[in-house]
Amino acid sequence: MPIHLGATRRLNGHDIGPLRRRPAILVAALVLVCLLVGLALVVAGPWGRSAAPGPGTFTVTVPMAIARQYHTATLLADGRVLIAGGGNGHPLVAKAELYDPATGTFRTTGALISVREGHTATLLQDGLVLITGGEGTLGSVVYASAELYDPKTGTFSPTGSMITARYNHTATLLHDGRVLIVGGWTRTAPIASAELYDPKTGTFVATGSTTTARREHSATLLADGRVLIAGGNDGSSSLASAEVYDPSTGDFAQTGSMTTARQDHAATLLSDGRVLITGGGQPQADGATSGLASAELYDPKAGTFSPTGSMATGRNSQTATLLADGRVLMAGGSNGLTDLTSAELYDPRSGAFISTGSMATAHYGAPALLLQDGRVLIVGRSDQSPDLPSAEVYQP
Numbered sequence: 558m559p560i561h562l563g564a565t566r567r568l569n570g571h572d573i574g575p576l577r578r579r580p581a582i583l584v585a586a587l588v589l590v591c592l593l594v595g596l597a598l599v600v601a602g603p604w605g606r607s608a609a610p611g612p613g614t615f616t617v618t619v620p621m622a623i624a625r626q627y628h629t630a631t632l633l634a635d636g637r638v639l640i641a642g643g644g645n646g647h648p649l650v651a652k653a654e655l656y657d658p659a660t661g662t663f664r665t666t667g668a669l670i671s672v673r674e675g676h677t678a679t680l681l682q683d684g685l686v687l688i689t690g691g692e693g694t695l696g697s698v699v700y701a702s703a704e705l706y707d708p709k710t711g712t713f714s715p716t717g718s719m720i721t722a723r724y725n726h727t728a729t730l731l732h733d734g735r736v737l738i739v740g741g742w743t744r745t746a747p748i749a750s751a752e753l754y755d756p757k758t759g760t761f762v763a764t765g766s767t768t769t770a771r772r773e774h775s776a777t778l779l780a781d782g783r784v785l786i787a788g789g790n791d792g793s794s795s796l797a798s799a800e801v802y803d804p805s806t807g808d809f810a811q812t813g814s815m816t817t818a819r820q821d822h823a824a825t826l827l828s829d830g831r832v833l834i835t836g837g838g839q840p841q842a843d844g845a846t847s848g849l850a851s852a853e854l855y856d857p858k859a860g861t862f863s864p865t866g867s868m869a870t871g872r873n874s875q876t877a878t879l880l881a882d883g884r885v886l887m888a889g890g891s892n893g894l895t896d897l898t899s900a901e902l903y904d905p906r907s908g909a910f911i912s913t914g915s916m917a918t919a920h921y922g923a924p925a926l927l928l929q930d931g932r933v934l935i936v937g938r939s940d941q942s943p944d945l946p947s948a949e950v951y952q953p
Contacts, residue, residue, distance in 0.1 A: 614914040615888075615900070615935075615949045618661045622654045624946035626938040627674035630656075630924035633708050634684045638926065638934060639666070641688060641706065643674045648694045653706070653713075656936070656948070658928050663948070667712040670704050675724035675742075681756050682734045684708060687716070689738060689754070692724045699724055699744055703754070703761075717760040721750050727776035729784050731804050737764070737784055739802070742772040747792045751802070751809070765808040768800055775824035777832050779857050785812070785832055787855070790820045795839040799855070799862070813861040816853050821846050823877030825885050827905050831856055833865070833885055835903070838873040838893060848872045848892035852903070852910075866909040868901050876925035878933050880953050886913070886933055888951070889920035896921040900951070918947050 628643030676691025726741025774789025822837025838847035848871035875890025896919035
């Protein structure tokens with residue numbers, strides 16, 4: 558008997574409902590699955606790439622070519638990042654490397670003239686990178702020497718030497734193109750002297766001295782061209798004092814003191830001209846530095862510090878990076894007992910910190926910088942894994 562739509566089937570004399578068109582339904586389902594798979598491949602790309610990481614997350618990138626700690630990371634004018642100095646414990650390494658954000662890879666470049674750690678690396682207005690001071694393998698020497706890296710040739714060349722050998726100092730690019738070198742350590746005492754590097758002559762000259770000798774301090778270029786020097790250690794204890802350097806006079810002058818003495822802290826110039834001071838700590842009996850959760854703001858107009866919200870976790874030697882939207886990313890560091898993977902965001906509008914994604918690996922004292930595409934690169938360094946070659950990228 559022919560079968561018509563709407564007809565019913567009978568089994569043992571009983572109706573069992575309308576006839577189901579199972580073959581047609583299966584074909585339709587198969588077509589739908591194929592369409593969805595095809596759409597997924599189009600979105601992912603011809604090689605099936607995974608989706609981009611979501612906001613507030615860290616992604617592990619290809620590790621550095623050479624595992625190192627106590628190195629520097631400098632954003633070049635073309636968007637690449639120069640990694641120089643430090644090493645996999647000791648001996649130190651001379652070979653530098655470049656990170657390319659476009660490919661997410663590292664490759665080696667020229668070698669430093671002198672292996673060094675605890676040095677500074679400053680991008681000059683002409684695109685060269687100034688490397689100053691630091692110490693050699695196992696503290697065998699403290700350097701006064703300096704060298705220049707040329708991204709066009711991928712080589713380092715000597716330039717004039719500093720007047721005073723130093724490491725753990727600061728180097729700040731001034732508005733006029735000179736570089737201010739402040740403080741540091743001689744291995745026996747903190748340093749009060751400061752000097753200026755002139756790229757036009759390739760020489761260092763003395764300038765005014767800080768009112769207090771200090772190391773492990775911060776130096777922040779203010780919007781008006783002056784430089785805020787805050788905290789640090791005077792050789793016996795952490796400091797709450799701060800001073801301001803005026804390039805027009807070459808003098809340091811005391812300004813208001815921080816609400817809390819701290820060293821190994823972070824200082825970040827905010828979009829509104831204030832300076833955010835976060836974390837750091839004081840020396841403990843075991844020689845380690847405690848981790849402070851407190852934070853404060855410096856107002857250059859009033860010359861005073863005032864408290865702001867506290868971090869969820871006390872930390873020293875953490876990164877602090879100003880994001881494109883004005884918030885500040887704090888990542889890693891140490892709480893005085895262990896290295897940290899956690900990260901937090903500070904919002905200047907609310908004065909509060911909120912948690913964000915955590916890193917895959919603890920990074921302590923690792924350099925971090927804002928890439929030209931708005932992401933943040935963090936590279937190497939952990940006391941718990943001193944030969945750490947890993948690098949991670951944060952997507953705001």
